[in-house]
Amino acid sequence: MTTAVLSEIHGKVGLIRINRPDAMNALNDAVVEGIAAAIDAFEADPAIGCLVLTGNDKAFAAGADIGVMKSFDYMHAYQTDFITARWERIKTARKPVIAAVAGYALGGGCEFAMMCDMIYAADNAKFGQPEVKIGTLPGAGGTQRLPRAIGKAKAMDMCLTGRLMDAVEAEKSGLVARIIPAEQLLEETLKAAQTIAGYSLPVIMMIKEAVNRAFESPLNEGLLFERRVFHASFALEDQKEGMNAFAEKRKPSFKNR
Ligand code: HXC
Numbered sequence: 001m002t003t004a005v006l007s008e009i010h011g012k013v014g015l016i017r018i019n020r021p022d023a024m025n026a027l028n029d030a031v032v033e034g035i036a037a038a039i040d041a042f043e044a045d046p047a048i049g050c051l052v053l054t055g056n057d058k059a060f061a062a063g064a065d066i067g068v069m070k071s072f073d074y075m076h077a078y079q080t081d082f083i084t085a086r087w088e089r090i091k092t093a094r095k096p097v098i099a100a101v102a103g104y105a106l107g108g109g110c111e112f113a114m115m116c117d118m119i120y121a122a123d124n125a126k127f128g129q130p131e132v133k134i135g136t137l138p139g140a141g142g143t144q145r146l147p148r149a150i151g152k153a154k155a156m157d158m159c160l161t162g163r164l165m166d167a168v169e170a171e172k173s174g175l176v177a178r179i180i181p182a183e184q185l186l187e188e189t190l191k192a193a194q195t196i197a198g199y200s201l202p203v204i205m206m207i208k209e210a211v212n213r214a215f216e217s218p219l220n221e222g223l224l225f226e227r228r229v230f231h232a233s234f235a236l237e238d239q240k241e242g243m244n245a246f247a248e249k250r251k252p253s254f255k256n257r
Pocket of ligand 1: 023065107108111139
């Protein structure tokens with residue numbers, strides 16, 4: 001793995017840090033490949049129950065690397081299937097991924113954060129889709145995930161004007177799950193991730209799959225999917241353990257099966 005991405009294990013949590021501080025964590029191939037490889041490794045590790053993706057205190061990521069992208073022509077973008085080829089590894093992760101965002105999350109950075117299952121924002125976080133200012137448009141899901149997160153009015157405003165949204169507005173609008181003081185962002189995010197990773201992994205994966213289904217299906221199909229995985233949870237030893245532990249007034253010991 002390259003130094004453009006650092007990965008660490010904290011208990012049951014896999015932490016992935018984007019590490020291009022000189023370029024505001026702009027997303028080049030090394031970063032995107034590094035994130036994908038780290039996700040591959042954490043997904044394959046049965047000791048890991050939750051992932052956290054973060055940047056540094058100034059930038060989660062200020063977007064795709066403009067220096068690299070500026071010379072792309074149509075055939076290059078199309079033939080290499082730019083974005084689709086490797087950027088969407090976060091989307092296919094089955095374990096939960098939390099984005100811990102401090103500073104700028106712009107363009108592809110905002111889109112990367114939105115591919116995660118939820119965003120915890122430092123109080124200095126700034127979100128935006130400023131591609132319009134450089135002659136292009138959000139291309140990694142921004143035009144689709146942003147309206148689903150914050151509604152059409154604000155998504156149009158952000159994509160068409162390129163304005164930034166601060167943490168307070170992002171939280172009020174539903175883009176982020178929590179605002180955390182910047183100096184505590186990582187610690188608090190890791191704490192929440194450890195909580196999640198302490199539960200039964202198959203149950204966590206079922207919950208993630210069911211909630212994501214809400215954005216992929218009509219209500220009745222989503223409810224049917226939920227009911228089927230809910231029924232399936234009764235096949236788990238962890239369901240017996242969780243409910244027996246409650247009845248016996250003790251802490252459950254989940255075995256991830
Ligand atoms: C390449 C970038 C970069 C980027 C910052 N840098 N963003 N390099 N690609 N996206 C580099 C700068 O060139 C500079 O390098 C260094 O990081 C520090 O940035 P400054 O601009 O000097 O810092 P500051 O004045 O604090 O401004 C921070 C900023 C600004 C507001 C984040 O850098 C900015 O506006 N960046 C571009 C944001 C953007 O347009 N993102 C969308 C990209 S398009 P040097 O060498 O000069 O020190 C996109 C496409 C998505 O993401 C579609 C598919 C993914």
